[in-house]
Amino acid sequence: MRHKLNHSHCTISNGMKKCLLSLVFFLAFSLEGQSNIRNFLNISKSKYSFENFIPLPKGIPEISGLYFDGTVVWTINDGGNPAEIFGLTNIYDSTVALNDDNIIKTQFPLPLKNNDWEALTGDADFIYIGDFGNNPGNRKDLSIYKISKSQIQNNRVEQVDTIQFFYPEQSNFESRFFHNFDCEAMFVKGDSIYLLTKNWQNRNSEIYRLPKTKGFHAAQLIGSFNPNFLVTDACLVENEIFITGYNFRGKQFIGKLNFGTWNDFEKQKIKMKHGQIEGICYIPNKGFILSTEQRKTRCAGIFTIKSKE
Numbered sequence: 001m002r003h004k005l006n007h008s009h010c011t012i013s014n015g016m017k018k019c020l021l022s023l024v025f026f027l028a029f030s031l032e033g034q035s036n037i038r039n040f041l042n043i044s045k046s047k048y049s050f051e052n053f054i055p056l057p058k059g060i061p062e063i064s065g066l067y068f069d070g071t072v073v074w075t076i077n078d079g080g081n082p083a084e085i086f087g088l089t090n091i092y093d094s095t096v097a098l099n100d101d102n103i104i105k106t107q108f109p110l111p112l113k114n115n116d117w118e119a120l121t122g123d124a125d126f127i128y129i130g131d132f133g134n135n136p137g138n139r140k141d142l143s144i145y146k147i148s149k150s151q152i153q154n155n156r157v158e159q160v161d162t163i164q165f166f167y168p169e170q171s172n173f174e175s176r177f178f179h180n181f182d183c184e185a186m187f188v189k190g191d192s193i194y195l196l197t198k199n200w201q202n203r204n205s206e207i208y209r210l211p212k213t214k215g216f217h218a219a220q221l222i223g224s225f226n227p228n229f230l231v232t233d234a235c236l237v238e239n240e241i242f243i244t245g246y247n248f249r250g251k252q253f254i255g256k257l258n259f260g261t262w263n264d265f266e267k268q269k270i271k272m273k274h275g276q277i278e279g280i281c282y283i284p285n286k287g288f289i290l291s292t293e294q295r296k297t298r299c300a301g302i303f304t305i306k307s308k309e
Contacts, residue, residue, distance in 0.1 A: 060086055063291040065119035065186075065233055066279035067127065069149070072106070073281060073289060079116030079133055084109050085152070110157050112145055118184040119233060119279075121193075125149055126212075128163075128193060130186045135200075137179035142166060144186070144193060146214065161214035163193070168218050180206065184278070185234040185243065188212070189259070195219065196243065198231050203247070205231045207262060223262035229253050233279045235288075243267075244277040244290060252277045252292070 062078040072087040087106035116133030129145040146161040170181045178201040185196035185205075195208040204226050208219035229245040236242075241257045252275060255267030270277070279291035 062293060064117055064184075064278050065121070065130070066235075066281040066289055066291055067120045067122050068281040068283050068289075069122055069127075073283075074120060074122070074127060075279070075291065076117050076120055076129060077114065078118070078278075078293075079114055081114055082109060083112040083114040083117075085120075085127070085129070087152075106152070106155070108155055108157075110145075110147070110160070112160060115139075115141070115143075119186040121187045121235075122149070123188050123212075127152065128186065128188065128212075130183070130195075132165075132183045132186075132195070134182045136175040136177070137170075137181050137200075138173050138175045140166070140173065142183075144210070146212065163210060163212070163214055164216045165210055165219045166216075167208070167221075169221060180204070184232045187234055187236045187241070189236055194236075196231050196234050196241075198245075200230065203228050203230065205243075225257055225262055225265045227253070227255055227265065227267060229267070232277055235281050237282045242280055242282065242288065244280045246276055250276075254280070254288075254290070 060075065060077065062081055064076050064078040067074045072089055075086050075088060077084065077086075084107060110129075112129075112131075115131050116135075116139075117129055117131050118133040119130035121128050121130075125148060127147050127149060129147070131145060132139075132142040134142065142165050144163040144165070146163060147157055148159070151157045151159065167181050172179070180197060180199040180201045182198040182200060183195050184198050187194050191212055193210040193212055195210065197206045197208070199205060204224055206221055207223040207225075209222050210217050210219055227243065227245060229247040229251075231243055231245045233245075234241050234243045236259060239259045241259055243255045243257060244253065245255075246252050252270045253267050254270055254277075255265060257263075257265045275292040277290050277292040280288055282288050
């Protein structure tokens with residue numbers, strides 16, 4: 001799949017094209033208050049399309065999850081890349097030129113292995129990195145890494161707690177394409193971590209709950225819903241879960257679901273060509289940021305998305 005861009009908006013070297021393998025999208029809405037958050041997804045009326053393009057720094061070849069801690073947008077690279085965490089600033093400020101100097105605030109390695117990092121989230125004291133990508137359905141080492149923010153602020157991570165888990169419903173660990181035990185979406189609330197599965201077989205999504213404590217845990221199945229697409233990330237805004245994903249035809253979606261009741265799911269297709277949305281986070285009074293992998297040869301960058309009634 002190829003995403004056609006106006007090259008007058010994108011001047012980039014061949015070397016940088018090889019490094020920049022992801023896109024980040026800023027939803028150009030000023031969302032002030034819960035009523036406007038609800039109106040953001042007026043499924044029956046709204047359609048979304050892109051505008052503007054700015055390349056991303058070359059230090060983030062494959063953006064996966066996104067998490068906003070109140071000051072910085074944190075992100076990670078997908079599996080197969082170095083185990084690093086990145087802090088991004090100014091990516092939602094149109095008055096600031098976006099380049100390597102003022103986007104990447106923090107970049108340093110973690111004493112971990114990036115098997116298949118797919119999501120990250122956080123609370124007041126910790127950041128959680130989800131190493132639970134499971135495309136072939138055969139992993140028995142699903143993990144979430146819990147890192148104190150104080151260590152990250154001091155640019156020195158030495159202590160990492162590992163939360164290991166398994167799905168009690170899974171009995172088949174043969175490598176295969178169609179199964180329901182992949183996962184790329186995670187958020188936290190209270191003393192729990194919530195996972196939304198990426199079901200290759202039935203395109204539903206199961207909701208599992210885990211404690212935040214290190215150890216080996218059975219993930220507790222607490223709900224499910226039917227997005228009819230492959231869920232790639234989620235973030236919690238008050239009592240609504242905002243979800244991203246795509247279907248087998250390459251169509252990209254954003255949706256919302258009520259927390260706790262897991263009902264009233266709504267979704268809206270995002271008009272884009274040849275991208276794959278992989279992350280979402282919400283910046284209060286600013287909007288949502290979405291990340292998507294680059295497809296084929298197109299350079300990576302930041303897009304704004306506007307709503308068309």
